[in-house]
Amino acid sequence: MKPNPPPGACEICPAHHSANLKRLGVNMDRYHFVVALAGNPNTGKSTLFNSLTGLRQHTGNWPGKTVTRAEGGFAYQGSNYKLVDLPGTYSLLSTSTDEEIARDFILFGQPDVTVIVVDATRLERNLNLVCQVLEITGRAVVCLNLMDEAERHRLTVDERSLARELGVPVVPAAARQGRGVPMLIDMIHQVATGGFVCKPHRIQSEPPALKRAVSLLVEKLGAAFPDLPNARWVALRLLEGDARIEEAVRSGELAGLVRAPQGAATAAPAEGAG
């Protein structure tokens, strides 16, 4: 038998107070943090977006429905969040328009937190994208969505092991029913404010020749752009000859990606307030 939690434990937990969540709709000229919603197509990003912002993005059960970037806002624990709903993509490697929109935002838009929405019933394929996003940004939360369907298909996901493997928080959810949303908001808040420090998983299985080339290039990148948070990923893109990234190196745009360590953003004044 588990001991009963001390009385009031739930009341102390911030996630308990769903009243803490204030849906701001499109009113978000003053925000402290930017949160991106990424994930495979048709995993429920727009549904999650709607339940967080109170907006009503059109949702539908077919992949590829969101083709533009939608933005909305919510407030939690005194911080204002801008939420950006990205088009669903299977990868960030190839170069179709929607993949480019998603990748450019995660890279150049510098979201404070990237929520990767994952279909729990198709975990392996979804993890491909998770691994790619984690190469670009470590400040991520995985939302293990569609848990209701996973249960229907008698699948169980050990979310604690998954969180350990990925090095970022994992929140099981069923966004259509609103399950797990309070917990997710709290995790977004913790990652944004530095309460949870991520140690993102990095791809390990690449061949030795590639490993050597990458580490050489990372060294060079370190000289040109000190403290670049995703030098490894940039190196991989350069080796593949990604024109957009080459341009970002040449123009020095990449230097803009160097940011204060996680958590320091709390002290920063609200963007757009001036």
Place this chain on the structure above:
Amino acid sequence: MSPANSREEVLEAAANLRWEVGPDLHDSLMEALYTDAARISDRVLSRDDARPAFDLDRTIDRLVTSRWLGFPIMMLLMAVVLWVTITGANVPSSLLSSLFLETLHPALKQAAAAAGLAWWLDGLLIDGMFLAVAWVVSVMLPPMAIFFPLFTLLEDFGYLPRVAFNLDRWFKMAGAHGKQALTMAMGYGCNAAGVVATRVIDSPRERLIATLTNNFSLCNGRWPTQILIATIFIGSLAPPALAGLVSAGSVMAVVLLGVGGTFLVSWGLSRTLLKGEASAFSLELPPYRPPRILQTIYTSLIDRTLIVLWRAVVFSVPAGAAIWLVSNTHVGGASLAEHLIQGMNPFGLLIGLNGVILLAYIIAIPANEIVIPTVLMLTVVSAGLPGVGEGAGVMFELDSASATLGVLEADGWTLLTGINLMLFSLLHNPCSTTLYTIWKETGSVKWTAASALLPVAMGFVVCFCVAQAFRWLGG
């Protein structure tokens, strides 16, 4: 070392190292990615392997994507949606029109008279603008409030990707992209939305084909025209018990004609101006999800129906004013409207339409929704019908379909005019919003012009041929 130099050095090093890692970098990277993902997934995922004896999703999929049943089921669903819309919209439509036209309109006229409003101001505001809005609301709101939720329920359930799956073979034969089925389906709501949705298609060539042919999906602004004309001209040919079914059938025929047009034009384009092979793609068939009925009805009413209705109202106000003005501005003894209608009449009649319809389509370029009210108002002007309406360019009470038929027949409308109006409503230029969207999405004046002129030209040709055939058969 200057920063620019060190940046160049990075690029140089990358170029050199690229030779070392060899050409299969992408593949080995993908392999590493897949290995990692598989490893993690194996570790955290466990499944209860006792398979249920009956897998509902698979059974439904086998039915709706089956070679034999796929198409009939698709058409049946479409027909049911149309039939429910047509029969369900009748009662609320007439309730709304009696509220607006029999109660509110006289009340407003009296109030204006009591306030001593100038005749032209009263005419412009109440007979022009108010009546145009009243018409649009009473004709459009009920069918939309039924059609959109039904369509959204199918979408929420997960049926759209199955439609794409069924049609994929056809699109491939036409040299187009299978995802065009999805953008086509979005077009049934709104062509501008359908054009934006073509972004799911990666290949620029196939995306352009999807953009140019989206207009062949009847949009919500055209559904009311189809439904009304089908009801009064074609439904009335059948015994009353079957009228709804026959009208739905004829609208269905126009929809199928549009689908045929999509394939034909896609095929033509991919053989001539936009040559190329259809590209392969993968489309996930998502699991069926029980639609959240109340939520879907709520959101599709609030978001789609009211937003579309609002757009129609916004456009109908200036259109109402324009109609009233052209009908009441007199040049050389006749109103401007009469001059224009007379001028276009010979060509209109040649292709089985008339001058009124052509003028109405010019006035209605901003929004297809207002075609029918415009046609009716202009008809009264041109036919000079005594006892109908209260003056030139004034909308009037048409409390029943037969009254509408009476007015139109008095102006020389026949079954041919009705059929051709339905055809022309399918085959004409997209509304200005859609054209603007096409221009924004393609960034090309040439393709925008092509997407406007191509359907109009087709409309003229088809209407002309139908008119010739109809007359030859002694209709």
